[in-house]
Amino acid sequence: MTTPFLRTRGLTRHFGPVRALTDISLDVRGGEVLALVGENGAGKSTMMRLLEGVFPPTRGSIEIEGCEVRFAQPREAHAAGIRVIHQEPEIVPDLTVAENIFTGDLPRTGRFFLDWSKLYADTAALLETFGMAGELRPRQQCAGLGPAQRQMIEIMRAVQAGGRMIAFDEPTSSLTDEETGRLFDIIRRLRAEGVAVIYISHRLAEITELADRVAVLRDGELVDDLPAEGITEEKITRLMVGRPLSDMFPDRDPATGDVVLEVDGMTTEHVTDVSLSLRAGEVLGIGGLIGAGRSELAKGIFGFHRRSAGRVLIDGVELPSGDTAAAIAAGIGFAPEDRKDEALLLMQTILENAVLCVPQKVSSGGFFSRSKALELITGISKQMRLKASSLDAPVTSLSGGNQQKVVLTRWLASDLKVLILDEPTRGIDVGARSEIYDLIRNLTDTQGLGVIVISSELPELLGLSDRVLVMAEGRIRAEFDRNEASEEAVMAAAIPHGQSEAPAQLEGAGQ
Amino acid sequence: MTDQTASAGRGGFSMHRVIERIGIHNISLLVALVGLLVIFGVLRGDVFFSTRNLLNIGMGVAILGVLAISQTGVIVSGGLDISVGSIVGLTTVATAMAIQATDMAGAGLLAGIVVGGLAGLVNGLLITYGRINAVIVTLGTMAIFRGIAFILSNGQSISIFNDAFRWIGTGRILGLPAPIWILIAVAIGFYIFMHKSIVGRNYYAIGGNPIVARLSGLNIPSYRVAIYIVSGIMAGVGGILLAARTGSGQPISGSDGLELEAITAAFLGGCAMQGGRGTVVGALLGVAIIGVLNNGMILTAVPTFYQMLAKGTLLILAVFLAEYRLNKS
Amino acid sequence: MTDQTASAGRGGFSMHRVIERIGIHNISLLVALVGLLVIFGVLRGDVFFSTRNLLNIGMGVAILGVLAISQTGVIVSGGLDISVGSIVGLTTVATAMAIQATDMAGAGLLAGIVVGGLAGLVNGLLITYGRINAVIVTLGTMAIFRGIAFILSNGQSISIFNDAFRWIGTGRILGLPAPIWILIAVAIGFYIFMHKSIVGRNYYAIGGNPIVARLSGLNIPSYRVAIYIVSGIMAGVGGILLAARTGSGQPISGSDGLELEAITAAFLGGCAMQGGRGTVVGALLGVAIIGVLNNGMILTAVPTFYQMLAKGTLLILAVFLAEYRLNKS
Amino acid sequence: QDDLKIGYINKMGDHPWFVAEVAGAAEAAREGGAEFVSQDVQFNADLAITTLDTMIGDGVDGIAIVVPDRALGPVVAARAAEAGVPLVAVDDDIRNEAGEPVPYVGLNAFAIGERVGEELATFYEESGWSKDSVGVVSIEDRKADTCMQRNGGAEKALLENSDLTEDQIVRAAYDNTMVNSIDVMTTTLTANPQYDHWIFYACNDDGVLGAARAMENSGYPADAGIGIGIDGSRACDAFGNGRESAFKGTMWLNSANHGRDAVELLLAAIKDGTELPQATYSDPEFITMENFGDYSDQLCN
Ligand SMILES: Nc1ncnc2c1ncn2[C@@H]1O[C@H](COP(=O)(O)OP(=O)(O)OP(=O)(O)O)[C@@H](O)[C@H]1O
Ligand SMILES: Nc1ncnc2c1ncn2[C@@H]1O[C@H](COP(=O)(O)OP(=O)(O)OP(=O)(O)O)[C@@H](O)[C@H]1O
Ligand SMILES: O[C@@H]1[C@@H](O)[C@@H](O)CO[C@H]1O
Ligand SMILES: [Mg+2]
Ligand SMILES: [Mg+2]
Secondary structure, three states, rough: OOOOOEEEEEEEEOOOOOOEEEEEEEEOOOOOOOEEEEOOOOHHHHHHHHHHOOOOOOOOEEEEOOHHHHHHHHHHHHOEEEEEEEEOOOOOOOEEEHHOOOOOOOOOOOOOEEOHHHHHHHHHHHHHHHOOOOOOOOOOOOOEEEEEEHHHEEEEHHHHHOOOOOEOOOOOOOOOOOHHHHHHHHHHHHHHHEEEEEEEOOOHHHHHOOOOOEEEOEEEEEEEEEOOOOHHHHHHHHHHHOOOOOOOOOOOOOOOOOOOEEEEEEOOOOOOOOOEEEEOOOEEEHHHHHOOHHHHHHHHHHHOOOOOEEEEEEOOOEEOOOOOHHHHHHHHEEOOOOOHHHOOOOOOOOHHHOOOOOOHEEOOOOOHHHHHOOOHHHHHHHHOOOOOOOOOEHHHHHOOOHHHHHHHHHOOOOOOOOEOOOOOOOOOHHHHHHHHHHHHHHHOOOOOOOEEEEEOOOHHHHHHHHHEEEEEEEEEEEEOOOOOOOOOHHHHHHHOOOOOOOOOHHHOOOO | OOOOEEOOOOOHHHHHHHHHHHHOHHHHHHHHHHHHHHHHHHHHHHHHOHHHHHHHHHHHHHHHHHHHHHHHHHHHHHOOOOOOHHHHHHHHHHHHHHHHHOOOOHHHHHHHHHHHHHHHHHHHHHOOOOOOOOHHHHHHHHHHHHHHHHHHHHHEEEOOOOHHHHHHHHHHEOOOEEHHHHHHHHHHHHHHHHHHEEEEEEEEOOOOOHHHHHHHOOHHHHHHHHHHHHHHHHHHHHHHHHHHHHHHEEOOOOOOOOOHHHHHHHHHHOOOOOOOOOOOOHHHHHHHHHHHHHHHHOOOOOHHHHHHHHHHHHHHHHHHHHHHHHOOO | OOOOOOOHOOOOOOOHHHHHHHHHHHHHHHHHHHHHHHHHHHOHHHOOOOOOHHHHHHHHHHHHHHHHHHHHHHHHOOOOOOOHHHHHHHHHHHHHHHHHHHOOOOHHHHHHHHHHHHHHHHHHHHHHHOOHHHHHHHHHHHHHHHHHHHHHOOOEEEOOOHHHHHHHHEEEOOOEEEHHHHHHOOOOOOOOHHHEHHHHHHHHHHHHHHHHHHOOOHHHHHHHHHHHHHHHHHHHHHHHHHHHHOOOOOOOOOOOOOHHHHHHHHHHHHOOOOOOOOOOHHHHHHHHHHHHHHHHHHHHHOOOOHHHHHHHHHHHHHHHHHHHHHHHO | OEEEEEEEEEOOOOOHHHHHHHHHHHHHHHHHEEEEEEEEOOHHHHHHHHHHHHHHHOOOOOOOOOOOOHHHHHHHHHHHHHHOOOOOOOOEOEEEEOOEEEEEEEEEHHHHOOOHHHHHHHHHHHHHOOOOEEEEEEEEOOOOHHHHHHHHHHHHHHHHHHOOOOHHHEEOOOOOOOHHHHHHHHHHHHHOOOOOEEEEOOOOOOHHHHHHHHHOOOOOOHOOOOOEEEOOOOOOOOOOOOOOOOOEEEOOOOOOHHHHHHHHHHHHHHHHHHOOOEEEEEEOEEEOOOOHHHHHHHHHO
């Protein structure tokens, strides 16, 4: 066998007492897709940051084609042909889509000047390749783009630069199946071109579909490195978690409680004439493609967006428009999909983030009580199996999955009637995922909550929901019962009918 | 990775806890402050540590202290109030006019507080409901409030002869001058408010990430307006102190550039430009450093031009050391 | 969501294209500017639009214009340079001293540019490698540079009798005063740099999201240092203009609030506090508004104190209208 | 009492005027064998009081002060009296709580303004201009009351000694810097095209020289304007290259003398118990292009 493109020896990274990565020796070859799997906090992203020179290893070395390298800067890693697509996509809001994609590689005319026409032409071509031409314009400003669109920009940024090794850190966590499919085509093409690919995902089906080899991390250590040939999701799970998992979606009886939430003809800037109802103990799933307006629907219900028409009622009492405080007081909780920008206070500790919505429970006489807060949160975080050195640690020191658990902790601390979860398992590992599913069960079955789950992962959507609504173009297009809902049916309803026709002519299917 | 599941490090070694409580940044400021004390103590030990001189230092920063603390609140909330210097000037005029009209100290106090609060309300409404950047609004009202002060006073200073009022600037209780008591009261009040009360703590959320704050049910507009009103009232307190100390109301002298000093002290004290960070103790330490430096340079007779050099260098050095220690830990 | 698909609206209605090119914010500023022109045109039509008066306006803002444009570059990069006023003062002194020593205009120019660039280098190094907040650093060096200027000149003004040098402040080419030519040159140079060059565009990425910029391989430290050097050099140009206009180098000159005016103009021109946003055209429009307002208020004999009121109100109103239109679109 | 110490507080230590004044004071202290501390308070009333307290706490034996705001008088006088430290006000006169003037060294602002006005009237008469061709510009810093006193004196004397009338006066506000004076005067010229000739005065040389430069830049010949400054700080700039301009002269007040006089009086009072004189006025010397040569050594550095 030839020398691998990249080889690490004893790669180790500690953050103070936290041993994020220990002694990793791993090879990555050109023309191969290496899947890197592991639970939340297993050290996958840390490994990528080491490879890209974001920070140096505590110990150990990296070799490229047999030569040892030390990257002080991502720039140096790029020069060596390494590119990483980061788990949390970053964009420059005030620049155009084109400039965002080509940051660092802007095309020149002469020595100094930016070649605008080439920039736009290249971007248009790239968008075409990625099937994003309908969704993004090269000259569009990036402010206001959703996570999926940002994720695609991040992917295009790395892929267009043409590295010899490209690492994808959970690229699909906010993508729908359609976009995922297109991304896979691109990854396969890269592999055919001899590029070394590292692929990180918590969606194990993707791993079995795409990978040539699977490396498993557990608690910062490499526990296995084996060919993907014949590997199953169960086996990966066992290696990751170290134990078998029970059935993710056990059968259950559909809920029969009273209606707790009713939305009647709600129209906001982003959604049109939406009506739905949710019973106590029921899980209502909402499916649809990216940009269908699901998040916007949730934000409308929660009072983050103003309603221009329609009503939202909790237990028959109408909520004022555009008032999140009233929504919370009435018992609605909302975990947004965009953790970093919409859910977490990045400068604050885990504890402070967790108690944000329950001031009355952690205070006496208007003053904060640390002991009450600790008492309340310690229990919930244990139940959530939150991995943290201390509740006083900054929330940014957590891995992506554990950050999501903090957000859920926040809502579990509060007394809810309705919980809206927008992509609740985005970036969450199988183990934690099944914990979150159990938790949702527990909330509906024993506490009688109504839960709305927005998810782009069809198995999850179908497995969890008692009823599924499908949205497209800001409207509800279809409704399915648990037994009618199938992946095919949901997909068919989700695709906007006839892209060129005026959408107003197509009234919703099953309202 | 450790396997600890969150249980919030009760017990454990206490030195670490102490540092964590005071805050690394504050410790650096403390080190800088002690450094200055040592330097001036060595150079002018004969007078520097005399009670009288220490009180002078306290008196010298009383007004700045009040403003730096309330500015910290504004910056934590994600805003900035550049108009405070002008509000101080305006309230000295309002206070002096009220006393001239009534010869009652109470009227002066009331005028200062009310005018300050109103000025803050104007800022708050423009920023919150006009949706205009706080820097722009308060740069604008800085000029507006000063203009109003000049128009009211016709640019002249207005003398205050009321002894009860003048006492606020000069009187003593238990040996401590009244302005220092006021500073202490403001500091304790803000400390409790910002760090202990639920409402105060929410400002950290609002400044840290307004979207998260809204999705957590905080009514951001009212919070915003409130903090500018508070800032205005505190500027009013500053104006009252200034009027009482100088025995006059005057639109500019004493208030010009005060906002920059207050903002400097707040940043020195650990505030972050983008909001969500900053402490009352940090602001006080920042103010103490400025006060000790001003006093020490007079005592050691540093020539004017070198004072500028020294102040600029100190500001940079203090923050540099602070950040350096912060990064090391 | 609109149904317009990609293909970047080639053809189509061109009004939209025009607006997109100029930028909504700039259009609002243009509206504000035209509004002022109309008001002053009506009130003092006899002189306001005379060539002579328009040139007066241009001369009045030439220095401010240079500083506002380079400040825009700094703010776009995510920084702030509060020391520019002091650098202007320092470079007037350096320029005057160089001319006094050599009686050569060229020596004066060189001294101004080099000293300005060095001052900027100091800022850049402290901010980038000292990792200290730009506000703190430039507040500190504001005092330091001023101190140095005073020490060099011993606080006295230094006369400049060299006619070639004085010509820079007073001479004309094709009927247009030299300072206006210099402003035009700086504006065009910066426009090309910020909007057409690769390096200039990268500043938007660095200011808009430093994480993206770093992960995209941009060498952020060099970019940062470079923009402060440029800012220092432009302050040097400002100092040269000032020395040439007044015929002397004087340490306090220029340092009196000039930085605040430049920052105000930059914000008025659409810069965002957090960086990544701002245009040269916007800065120029901001400067033009300030210049027209100053001039118009003298022509219409607005009393001093009301001028403050008017300026503050205008600043807020201009930005309010701008944002309002921005939101509506 | 062997080692004496004198404190000197001034409102604007970075202005050339005060730089010279403090230098004069320091020299007098050295000659009198006293220690000397000075502090610039940058127009900050609060800082002035803090500085006063600090100096008293430091044990100074006498204090000279240029107050940033004349309303501070009672507070300053009371603190000095309480500490038993002799006090002299320099440049800006102040009164104590009882309304009595504090011993003063400096200029008589209004009287100096009057001398400016008289000289302006003389130049005007010699020029032979017709009354209607003349615009008078009072370049005012309304925020500084000693400045307004100077302008007031100049205005009064000019009108009394000439046929010019009040309606010919244009009031232009400036911020006490030379650049601003250039801009303000330039616009004033444009705004009043009915006048061919200009007479102007201001608080100090900066205001007047700025106006003269504005005329020059706007293409007026040197003999179309008459401006007379106060304080002499710009005399070298104006006359140094021997070229005529509208800046015809300045009332030079050697500020170093103020500082020296103040310290000498204080030392005499402390050492010998001499009573401080009520007022010590310094006489200005009128400098023009003709006699500049006699002074250039003192005025140019
Ligand atoms: N900057 C940091 N400071 C302290 N601890 C860190 C830092 N970055 C990562 N860690 C810790 O290192 C461990 C590994 O984190 P990492 O982000 O690599 O996990 P991951 O495998 O990518 O998880 P996920 O699947 O949730 O993204 C976690 O315990 C995390 O808390
Ligand atoms: N701030 C905004 N400004 C303008 N348009 C927006 C904004 N936020 C969202 N949109 C648009 O509103 C529409 C609905 O987006 P939304 O994020 O709700 O979709 P979604 O169905 O939740 O998809 P996703 O899976 O990405 O969450 C999209 O077309 C989106 O581009
Ligand atoms: O402010 C003035 C100064 O400009 C100088 O003229 C001397 O007197 C002071 O009062
Ligand atoms: Mg990760
Ligand atoms: Mg969404």
